[in-house]
Amino acid sequence: MAHGPSQNFFSRWLFSTNHKDIGTLYLWFSFAMFLLGGAFAMIIRAELFQPGMQLIQPEFFNQMTTMHGLVMVFGAIMPAFVGLANWMIPMMIGAPDMALPRMNNLSFWILPFAFAILVATLFMEGGGPNFGWTFYAPLSTTYAPDTVNYFIFGVHIMGASSIMGSINIIATVMNMRAPGMTYMKMPLFVWTWVITAFLLVAVMPVLAGAVTMMLMDINFGTSFFDAAGGGDPVLFQHVFWFFGHPEVYIIILPAFGVVSQIIPTFSRKPLFGYSSMVYATASIAFLSFIVWAHHMFTVGMPIAGELYFMYATMLIAVPTGVKVFNWVTTMYKGALTFETPMLFSIAFVILFTFGGFTGMMLSIAAADTQYHDTYFVVAHFHYVMVAGAVFSGTAAVYYWLPKWCGKMYDETMGKLQFWIAFIAFNITFMPQHFLGLAGMPRRYSDYGLQFADWNMVSSIGAFMYGGAQLLFLFNVIRTIGWGKPIDDPKVWEGAEGLEWTLPTPAPFHTFSTPPIVK
Amino acid sequence: MLKRAKALFLGLMTSVISLPLSGTLGAEEATWNLNMPRGVTEVSQAAYDIHMIMMWICTVIGVLVFGFMFYVMFAHRKSRGVKAANFHENLTVEILWTIVPALILIVMAVPATTALLKVYDTENPDIDIKVTGYQWKWQYEYIGEDIKFMSELRTSQDEQYGREPKGEHYLREVTQPLVIPTNKKVRFLITGNDVIHSWWVPDFAVKRDAIPGLFTAAWAKTDQPGTYVGACTELCGKDHSRMPVVVEVKEEADYEAWLAGKKEEAVLYKSTIGKQWTNQELMAKGEAVYSVSCAGCHQSEGQGIAGIFPSLIGSSIVTGPVEGHIGILINGVAGSAMQSFADQLSEVDLAAVIHYKRNSWGNDMDDIVQPLDILNYKQSQ
Numbered sequence: 001m002a003h004g005p006s007q008n009f010f011s012r013w014l015f016s017t018n019h020k021d022i023g024t025l026y027l028w029f030s031f032a033m034f035l036l037g038g039a040f041a042m043i044i045r046a047e048l049f050q051p052g053m054q055l056i057q058p059e060f061f062n063q064m065t066t067m068h069g070l071v072m073v074f075g076a077i078m079p080a081f082v083g084l085a086n087w088m089i090p091m092m093i094g095a096p097d098m099a100l101p102r103m104n105n106l107s108f109w110i111l112p113f114a115f116a117i118l119v120a121t122l123f124m125e126g127g128g129p130n131f132g133w134t135f136y137a138p139l140s141t142t143y144a145p146d147t148v149n150y151f152i153f154g155v156h157i158m159g160a161s162s163i164m165g166s167i168n169i170i171a172t173v174m175n176m177r178a179p180g181m182t183y184m185k186m187p188l189f190v191w192t193w194v195i196t197a198f199l200l201v202a203v204m205p206v207l208a209g210a211v212t213m214m215l216m217d218i219n220f221g222t223s224f225f226d227a228a229g230g231g232d233p234v235l236f237q238h239v240f241w242f243f244g245h246p247e248v249y250i251i252i253l254p255a256f257g258v259v260s261q262i263i264p265t266f267s268r269k270p271l272f273g274y275s276s277m278v279y280a281t282a283s284i285a286f287l288s289f290i291v292w293a294h295h296m297f298t299v300g301m302p303i304a305g306e307l308y309f310m311y312a313t314m315l316i317a318v319p320t321g322v323k324v325f326n327w328v329t330t331m332y333k334g335a336l337t338f339e340t341p342m343l344f345s346i347a348f349v350i351l352f353t354f355g356g357f358t359g360m361m362l363s364i365a366a367a368d369t370q371y372h373d374t375y376f377v378v379a380h381f382h383y384v385m386v387a388g389a390v391f392s393g394t395a396a397v398y399y400w401l402p403k404w405c406g407k408m409y410d411e412t413m414g415k416l417q418f419w420i421a422f423i424a425f426n427i428t429f430m431p432q433h434f435l436g437l438a439g440m441p442r443r444y445s446d447y448g449l450q451f452a453d454w455n456m457v458s459s460i461g462a463f464m465y466g467g468a469q470l471l472f473l474f475n476v477i478r479t480i481g482w483g484k485p486i487d488d489p490k491v492w493e494g495a496e497g498l499e500w501t502l503p504t505p506a507p508f509h510t511f512s513t514p515p516i517v518k
Numbered sequence: 519m520l521k522r523a524k525a526l527f528l529g530l531m532t533s534v535i536s537l538p539l540s541g542t543l544g545a546e547e548a549t550w551n552l553n554m555p556r557g558v559t560e561v562s563q564a565a566y567d568i569h570m571i572m573m574w575i576c577t578v579i580g581v582l583v584f585g586f587m588f589y590v591m592f593a594h595r596k597s598r599g600v601k602a603a604n605f606h607e608n609l610t611v612e613i614l615w616t617i618v619p620a621l622i623l624i625v626m627a628v629p630a631t632t633a634l635l636k637v638y639d640t641e642n643p644d645i646d647i648k649v650t651g652y653q654w655k656w657q658y659e660y661i662g663e664d665i666k667f668m669s670e671l672r673t674s675q676d677e678q679y680g681r682e683p684k685g686e687h688y689l690r691e692v693t694q695p696l697v698i699p700t701n702k703k704v705r706f707l708i709t710g711n712d713v714i715h716s717w718w719v720p721d722f723a724v725k726r727d728a729i730p731g732l733f734t735a736a737w738a739k740t741d742q743p744g745t746y747v748g749a750c751t752e753l754c755g756k757d758h759s760r761m762p763v764v765v766e767v768k769e770e771a772d773y774e775a776w777l778a779g780k781k782e783e784a785v786l787y788k789s790t791i792g793k794q795w796t797n798q799e800l801m802a803k804g805e806a807v808y809s810v811s812c813a814g815c816h817q818s819e820g821q822g823i824a825g826i827f828p829s830l831i832g833s834s835i836v837t838g839p840v841e842g843h844i845g846i847l848i849n850g851v852a853g854s855a856m857q858s859f860a861d862q863l864s865e866v867d868l869a870a871v872i873h874y875k876r877n878s879w880g881n882d883m884d885d886i887v888q889p890l891d892i893l894n895y896k897q898s899q
Contacts, residue, residue, distance in 0.1 A: 051688060052680050058756045059826065125825035132753045138730065139713040139755060143653075143855055145826065227731020233714055234729060267594075268602040276612050298716060298751075299727045300734030303638045310630060314623045321619045322612070328587050329611075333603040335596040346591070350584060357576035364626075366561075366633035367569040369725050370554055373716060373751040438551035439720045441751040444759035446678060448689045448747075453549045494602075 004508045014109070017101035018508065019086045020404075025108050026083030027397070031473070033075030033115065034390075038466055040068035045428075045462040048455050051447055061445035062130035063122065069133025073251065074158045075115050077385070080393045081254040082107075082165045085193045087404065089169060091499035091506065092187045094178025094515045099171035107164035114157035121147040132443060134244065137225035137236040141217045148218065152211045159204040166197035166204075178498070180517035184278070187497050188271065191278050192257030195285045199246045199253075202289075207243040210236065234299050241292035249288040252352075252384060253281060255392035256323060259345045261497075262399050263327050266342035267334030268494035273326040280319035280326075287316050297368045306365050313363035317356070324353050339492075340414030344395035347422050348388060355383030358433070373443075376436025382429045391421075394472065401476065402491045406505025407483030413475045420468040427461030555720050558740040558767075562723035564633040571629060575622065637723070640735040643705030645698065651708075651715030651728030651750065652862065653855060654757035654814060658696045661707075665780050668862050669694050670810050671760045675818060678760075690747045693810065695764035699773035703739045712857055716752035719765055727752055743767045755855070757814050791865050791889045797873075800886065804874025807867045812875075815855060820879040827855070831879050840885055843872055844895045860896065865889040 005021065006012040016022055043064050047055050056064070086104065090097055098104050121128040126145030129135065140148060173194050177186070186194075213236075216222040223229025225236045264271045271277065294313040297306060327349050336342075358380040362368050371377060402408050431454035436442075440451045447455065490500045498517070502510050556566045594600050648659040655670040672691040676682040685691070698704045708717050710728035718725040722738040748763035768776060809818065815827040822829035830836050835843055847868055850858035859868060869889040876883040 052684060053678055054680065057823075058759070059823065062753070062756065062758070127825070130755075136714055136753070139753065143713050143755065227729075232731065234732065268596070269604065270606040272606050273612055274606065276607075298725050298734075299729065300732065303634065306634060306638075307631060310634070311627060314627065314630075317623060318616060318619050322616055324583065325615045328583065328590065330606075331587070331590045332594065333600075333605075334590075334594055335600050335602040336591060336594050337596045346587075349587070353580070353583065357580060360576060361569065361572045364568055364572055364630045364633075366565050366630060366637050366723075367572065369637060369723050370562075370565050370569065370720060372725060434550075434552045437554040439555070439749065441718070441749050441759070443753045446689060446759045449684060449686070450549050450551065454551075 015105065017097075017105050019090050019098045019101070019104065020506065020508065022098075022104050022108050023083045023086030023088075024404075026079045026086060029108070029111060030076050030078075030080035030083060033071050033079070035469065035473075036119070037068050037071035037076050038469060040064045040071065041462060042466050044068060045459040047445065048447070049459040050456060051449055051452050053446055056445075058445040059127060059130060062132075062443070063128040065443050066129045066132050066135075067119070067122070070118065070129070071115070072385075073133065073247070074155075075111075077251050077389045077393070078162065079111060081193075081196075081251075081389075082162075084189075084258070084393070084396050084400075085165075085169055085254065088400065088499060089172055089190055089193060090176070091502060091510060092190050092497060093173060093176065093181050094498050094511050094517065095172060095176035096509060096511050098168050099176055100168045103164050104168055107161045107168065110157050111161050114154045114161065117150050117157070118154035121150045124150075134240060135214075136240070137214060137217070137233050141214050141225055144218070149215065152215050155211045156208055159208045162200050163204050166200040169193055169197040170201070178511070178514040178517050181498075184275065185517060187257075188260035188274070188277055188281075189254070189257035192253040192260075192281050195281050196250050196253045199250050199285055199288065203243045203246045203250075206239060207247075210239045210243065213239070234296075237296050237299065238293065241295045242289075244295065245292040246285075246288040248381075248384070249284060251389050253285065255348070255352075255389045256281065258392045258396040258399075259327065259348050262341050262345040262395055263330050263349075264496070265399075265492050265494045266337050266339060266345075267331045268336075269330060269334040270496070271326070272329040272332075273322070276322055277326055280322040283319040284316065287312065287319070291316065294363060294365075294368075297365045298372050310363060310365045314360065316363075317360055320356055324349060324356075335494075339398075340409070340411060340418055341395040341399035343415065343418045343422075344391045344398065347418070348391045348395065351383055351387030351391070351425070355380055355388060358383065371436065373441055374436035375432040375440045375442055378442045379429045379432035379436060382432070386429070387425055394421075397476065399492075401479060402483075402486060403499065403502075403504055403506055405480050405483070406485055406487065407479050408486050409475055409479040409483060413471065413478075417468050417471045417475065420471070421465060424461050424464035424468060428458050428465055429461070431455075431458045431461075557721040557723055558742040558744070558746070559722045559724075559738045561636050561738070562721055564636045565723040568629050568633045572626065575626065637736075640705055640737045642703070643737060644702040645704045647696070647698070647704060647706055649696075649706050649708045649717050649728065651710040651712075651717065651754070651761075652857065653712050653755050654750075654761040655811075655862075656696075656717070656761060656763060657711075657862065660777075663777065663781075664784070665777070666861075667694050669696060669764065671757075671762060673760075675809075675813065689760065690762050690764070692762060692764045695745070695766045697766045697768055697773060697776050698738070699770045700741050700743055700767055701739065701770065703737060705735060705737045708734045708736065712855070713754045714752050715750050715754045715761070717748070717763060718751045719746055719748035719763055721746040721748075722765075724748075725751060740767055743769055743772075760814075787864065787866070791893060793889075795866075795869070795886075795888060797877075797886060800870045800873040801877065803866070803870035804872075805878075807863065807871040808874055811859070811863060811867075812871065820875065820881075830875055831881065836875050836881055837883060840872070840876075840883075840887060840891070841895065843876065844868070844887070844892060847872060848892075848895060848899070865892040865896075868892045 047061055124147050126147050129151045131140040131144060213224040217224050217226060223231035225231050225233050260271055291313045293309045362371055398414055435451055435454045440447055487504055489504050498515060554566055554569055556563055646661040648661055650657040655668050657668050659666040669692045672693050673689050677684050708726045708728045710730040715728040717728055724736040724738055726734040726736045744767055746765045750758055750761045816822050816830050820830035835846055848860045850856050866889045869887045869892050873887040
């Protein structure tokens with residue numbers, strides 16, 4: 001057995017090249033960002049609790065919606081899944097560590113700086129970014145506060161971090177699989193991550209291009225997005241969504257992977273349709289590149305363009321449907337138990353599918369004329385982002401935490417958290433569908449009296465949902481510090497895969513000698 | 519778990535079933551609204567119908583899939599002593615559940631396409647109206663009629679900040695609504711002056727982005743007079759939620775009368791440009807213009823917002839030569855939120871508001887600004 005971690009706190013965490021330690025750093029960082037982004041959401045919902053401006057100014061409200069989106073997408077959800085990938089991919093494919101451990105350290109340690117730069121703008125003159133997480137030009141260029149330059153550099157650093165993380169995952173999976181671990185034997189979590197990593201490598205440079213054009217427009221007199229100088233504001237949207245649409249699959253594909261690990265375990269039955277799962281994931285990834293303009297159905301595209309993007313978007317329902325059917329059929333004739341990770345995974349399937357339904361409705365361009373940029377859209381993407389990505393991330397932590405630290409979490413508290421989160425989530429976001437259909441646009445700091453009731457319901461749900469996250473934090477800390485020790489390598493009765501052949505808790509270095517997969 | 523899930527499911531189903539009932543005209547007053555309005559145009563009704571079709575298809579699929587899932591969760595629990603089976607593929611069902619959804623999609627694509635063709639049918643209008651989005655108001659121009667006016671929020675800051683009770687039409691009232699006639703095909707040519715806005719009237723299912731440098735088109739034709747309220751739906755800065763769209767649909771005869779009145783107003787107005795205004799007249803008018811057109815950024819007491827919108831108190835422009843002050847309102851400041859007001863405010867309004875700024879909040883300039891000064895400045899450019 002090789003040596004353990006450095007005993008010095010600073011050298012252990014600052015200089016670590018160990019996939020488990022770096023995974024832990026990613027997970028704690030993302031949870032901190034999750035709480036920060038959540039705090040922004042609480043401010044938004046508190047202001048929207050009733051009509052009129054009570055707590056904050058409209059200018060600050062726009063900063064909150066923008067920062068909430070940016071922090072949640074780039075700071076909470078993406079790093080959380082990178083953290084899970086760091087911990088689990090080497091263990092799942094029988095590798096000793098990630099292929100590029102020093103780059104692994106770098107890709108994590110630039111992230112806190114990116115977010116320090118981004119969050120610091122809130123305290124500068126002019127305030128933080130206030131143009132929405134989609135930062136449409138010219139609101140984000142000609143009309144932006146000067147701090148937009150910090151935002152641009154922050155985004156560049158996040159992009160660099162993501163690209164490095166992805167290259168590392170691709171290199172690890174291609175080169176470091178144990179003998180016999182063919183591609184079609186890889187656990188689905190690994191598969192979804194490889195595909196995600198390719199998406200990231202493809203689209204993060206596009207985002208970097210978009211923000212660089214903004215930088216040029218703002219500081220160097222170019223007119224990429226300025227109509228007065230011969231540019232085109234719509235060009236920004238095309239470039240942004242060419243990144244932005246794959247980005248939402250970057251967030252959700254690893255979540256699919258997590259759920260595809262957990263449901264078989266607690267059904268005590270192998271995943272149904274493994275190869276169709278892989279093909280469906282790849283199809284979704286491919287489709288993500290050719291549907292971007294469905295975010296722009298109201299910019300006045302020619303009808304031929306609009307029809308194409310509508311048809312292409314509708315197609316996504318096919319591979320996504322395959323995945324949902326596979327999960328349900330995996331449960332069919334299993335022997336089901338409902339521990340916390342399973343509860344979150346089942347809720348994922350139900351609520352994600354619900355978000356998929358509203359997604360299908362949104363794909364219909366004529367109806368989207370009414371839905372576009374209303375709370376219906378807000379509700380839709382929170383069903384897929386929160387009940388999708390966040391629920392599955394929570395499920396993953398409960399599922400693997402005992403393996404990581406060799407201690408069992410408190411099941412009652414976990415279930416309690418689940419039920420509060422599940423109910424509060426629906427109280428928060430279900431009414432937002434109604435608000436949107438009744439005519440409330442998104443990113444509104446104030447609204448007419450006809451929207452007052454559902455907004456109040458939604459805010460109450462949001463506060464409950466926020467509270468449930470503190471319970472989660474408490475349960476995790478309690479487990480690591482005072483949880484009941486366990487030493488069963490499998491942890492869960494139905495768990496299958498290489499990671500469960502390792503001792504519990506997982507030792508600092510694993511698979512110094514590769515296992516043989518038959 | 520099952521009990522809870524069932525309750526939730528039933529709750530969902532009842533709200534879905536009650537949805538079509540709430541899509542009526544009077545729904546505007548109801549505050550527990552659930553569904554999209556059916557609206558008053560061919561396009562809005564097409565959008566509503568395809569919305570309902572999609573929702574019912576999704577509901578049926580949802581009931582089948584989730585119903586099966588809940589059955590599995592009930593019947594195949596380990597606590598009931600079941601043993602897990604071991605199958606993990608079945609080519610026939612896998613092909614089936616790929617092809618069947620694809621077929622459903624093809625069927626849905628037909629009405630979806632028909633509805634979209636209606637949205638795009640903007641040819642041969644009876645009336646053309648140019649809609650321009652400004653931060654944070656709309657300008658309506660009746661093409662070929664020489665009528666052009668701004669439409670701005672009328673709800674006071676006091677209502678917004680809770681210093682006064684909120685009126686019935688809170689954030690849904692404007693200084694001048696857009697007026698269109700019944701039974702005429704009205705085409706809206708939509709553009710933006712500064713950032714991107716989006717012009718939405720739910721009852722017409724008209725939502726098109728107002729993009730600087732581009733025109734987008736939409737249309738409406740209705741036989742139902744009334745007042746229809748909409749909103750800006752593209753984030754456009756601080757007062758994004760404070761630039762409502764209000765459209766008044768009048769019977770044709772009433773519309774013609776309104777149009778004639780509007781033209782008369784313009785003639786009457788021209789006669790006031792040449793007159794010498796007194797200090798009191800200018801201050802009173804200026805205060806009114808300031809609160810609608812300037813206070814949004816420079817704030818009600820002229821103090822601005824540090825780092826974003828400059829203060830007007832003792833500012834070098836406001837307390838400098840009058841030409842400089844007129845110039846900044848006529849031309850705006852390129853690359854900032856300070857727009858050109860030459861097209862937005864009349865000469866009288868401009869003179870009044872400039873005079874007001876130069877003589878309020880401790881600013882005390884001796885000069886008096888007349889509408890003629892503005893006209894002369896414009897002509898000298």
